[in-house]
Amino acid sequence: MAYFTLEPKRRREDFYDMEDELNDFVSSLSKFRFIVVRGLRRYGKTSLILTGLNAADVKYLFLDCRLLRSATSSFDSFLSIIEAEVSKKSWARRLIRNIDYFEVGGVIKFKFRRPDVLLGIFENLGDAVVVFDEAQELRNLKFKLDGFLAYALDHLDIRIVVSGSEVGLLHKFLRFEDPEAPLYGRPHKTIELRPLMREAALDFLRRGFEQEGVDVSDDLLDEAVKNFNGVIGWLTYFGYNYARGLRSMDPIIDAAINMVLAEVKHFLETRGLGGSRYSEALKTISAMERCSWSEVKRRLEAKFGRIPDATLANILRNLMDYGLIVKVDDEYTIADPILRRAIKRI
Known part of the structure; x- marks a missing residue:
């Protein structure tokens, strides 16, 4: 038993508390073919998933979508993540023997780099579980994966687990509530992780x-x-x-x-010329236990001049989407105490 290890937990005895969430996840694997695990950074999502999959004794592929972090990611980049994971699993190697591939340094490389190859892989996996960890990163994939997942749920046997810490972006990727989205109306189970009391x-x-x-x-x-x-x-x-x-x-x-701090600075850099407004909004919210819309607007306008309501709404929505702030009873706050301290150093 070892609680103080930095890598994600994989055994139930190393996974502290959260028995309700863990049991819910394990039981959902036999009831749902699509499971969503949500929670802010460092809440234990990956540990919950890996521990649950091992407890259920199911075959799975674990795809770390953080490796796709860029403005746009190619299908080839996504396929490379799958190749690396399949290469580690002997059972998966056996199941995809009918797909043309060669090996480079023990890593499988599929001969053809097309979506139909991905379809062939998933068809061969049977009812194995495919995990898309930090799935919000898939929104930048040039290949429309949400449509592919919808097809897989309709026609294949695989089970799908997605997780995300940038909860708003994950929601925008999945679009369960959008009637025009591929995944609209698909049965799914959502498990949300929260901090320990x-x-x-x-x-x-x-x-x-x-x-x-x-x-x-x-x-x-x-x-x-x-x-x-x-x-x-x-x-x-x-x-x-x-x-x-x-x-x-x-x-x-x-x-x-x-x-x-490195994570926050990277986010601000992606905001371009608007980064200073985002920075000031974060500083304003971090300075209080909870902060109202009007207080954020007052502080930003004192520094930058008039800020249209639509612009402020966009700033706050993006900060929530990336998991940097949360909204509680129509007020904004920083949920992570270390993040609150980091913002003061910007």
Whole structure:
């Protein structure tokens, strides 16, 4: 049993709490052919999926769609992710023997780079599960994958799991509620992950340090939960580093902030000339526990002059789509305490 490992969990004994969500996921594998797992960054989505798939003892391909992060991604790039995953699975290799391919350094390369090859792969997989992790990245794929997934659900036996931390973008990719979208009306199960409650967060740290054979005080655990809240990814990051000799909270927090800061800066760079407005909106919201629309508008107009309502709506919607802010009772807030600190360094 090991809670304080940085890689995604794959065994039930290493996966803390979330028994309801895990059992829901496992049971849904036999009831639904399309499952959506949602939650902000570092909430444990990948660990839930991998642990659940292994607990259910099903064959699966796990496709990390973060490898497609670019303004536009080619079908060839997407096929390369599938090739790499199929190459790791002997059962998958056996099932696609009728598709023309060669090997380069042990990695399968399909001879033809066309959508019909993808169809052939999925046809041969039977009722195996195909996981699209961080599936919102597929929105930039030149090949319209949502139409392909709809076809697969209608005519093939594969089961599909998609996950996403940029929840708004995931919603825009899937478009379940759009009558003109390929996936409209398809039966699916949605599982949403949330942060641990305070007592659960304390219990997670306490058990994790017991596993590591490290004695810690209640004050240290309280301080950790105060700084990292119930975000299990950050609690794990803290426990991992502390148990391995970094016995000061500040450098661990600082390293976490720098990780998030790089993500935020990348997002702002993609906003072009409008990046300064996005930055100011984030700073305004991060400075308060919760922030109203009118307060964000006041702060932006004080710095940039008049901001049309439609422009502000677009800024806030994009920040929510990327998981940087959340809306609670018509107000905006930063859910991740480390993200809140990182924004202050922009």
